Amino acid sequence: xxxNIVFFLAPDDETAAATRLxxxxxxxxxxxxxxxxxxxxIAQWDMYFEEPSTEAPPVEQLLGWAWPEWVTAPVNDGVxxxxxPQRLTRALANxxxxxxxxxxxxxxxxxxxxxxDDMTDDDLPAVLRGVARxxxxxxxxxxxxYSWSF
Numbered sequence: 001x002x003x004n005i006v007f008f009l010a011p012d013d014e015t016a017a018a019t020r021l022x023x024x025x026x027x028x029x030x031x032x033x034x035x036x037x038x039x040x041x042i043a044q045w046d047m048y049f050e051e052p053s054t055e056a057p058p059v060e061q062l063l064g065w066a067w068p069e070w071v072t073a074p075v076n077d078g079v080x081x082x083x084x085p086q087r088l089t090r091a092l093a094n095x096x097x098x099x100x101x102x103x104x105x106x107x108x109x110x111x112x113x114x115x116x117d118d119m120t121d122d123d124l125p126a127v128l129r130g131v132a133r134x135x136x137x138x139x140x141x142x143x144x145x146y147s148w149s150f
Contacts, residue, residue, distance in 0.1 A: 001148035002080070005038050007031045007131045009143050013083060017072045021083050023148050029137065031130035035120035038147040041107065042068045042084055045128075048103045049091035056106045062146040071146060084135075084145040092135035093144075104128045 006023055008030035010016040015028075024030050043065045049055055068082040095103075104125030111119050131145070138145045 002036065002038060002078075003034055005033050005036055005147060006086075006147065007033075007038075007125075007127075007134060007147050009134050009138055009141075010146055011141075011143045012084040013071050013144065016081055016083065016144065016148075019146075019148050020072045020079055022044065023150070024146075026086060029134060031127060031134060033120065033122040033124070033127045035115075035122075036124075038080070038113065038149045039067050039082060040069065042082060042147065044110065045092070045103060046085055046088040048106065049095075056110060068147075079150050080148070082147045084147065086144075089135045089138050089145045092132040093139040095132055100129055100132055101125060 004023075008016075008019070008028045010024075010028055019025070019028070040062070042065075044057075044062060047062060047065050049138070051057070066085075068084060071081040071083050074080060074121040107128065108124045111124070135145050137143070
């Protein structure tokens with residue numbers, strides 16, 4: 001589990017990759033959270049929009065989903081930089097408040113069932129709303145949405 005996660009905007013993959021060693025910093029618009037797995041969050045969000053369902057998908061279905069791609073090759077230092085899929089970026093940018101609230105609730109429920117008392121104390125629906133605002137900005141500017149974690 002990553003202890004520090006930053007979802008951020010960047011104009012391109014090269015700029016996002018350059019954040020690898022020190023994180024995005026204050027120069028790039030971002031939303032932070034702690035103690036989640038960003039790749040599984042991204043996959044869960046993507047699945048929500050691509051295969052709508054009234055119930056959260058089972059873990060097996062989530063594990064079989066297409067996971068985000070690394071912007072930089074992983075090395076054994078714990079730092080990961082992922083690009084959110086463009087379709088997810090567009091879906092988050094266009095999501096209604098009700099969709100974001102439902103997805104935020106599902107995400108929270110899944111983390112609580114997996115992590116129990118060790119679950120992050122961040123307001124996950126607020127994090128998701130912040131990421132959706134970043135997604136809208138990415139769509140409007142032609143940039144990309146990324147996650148950096150350590």
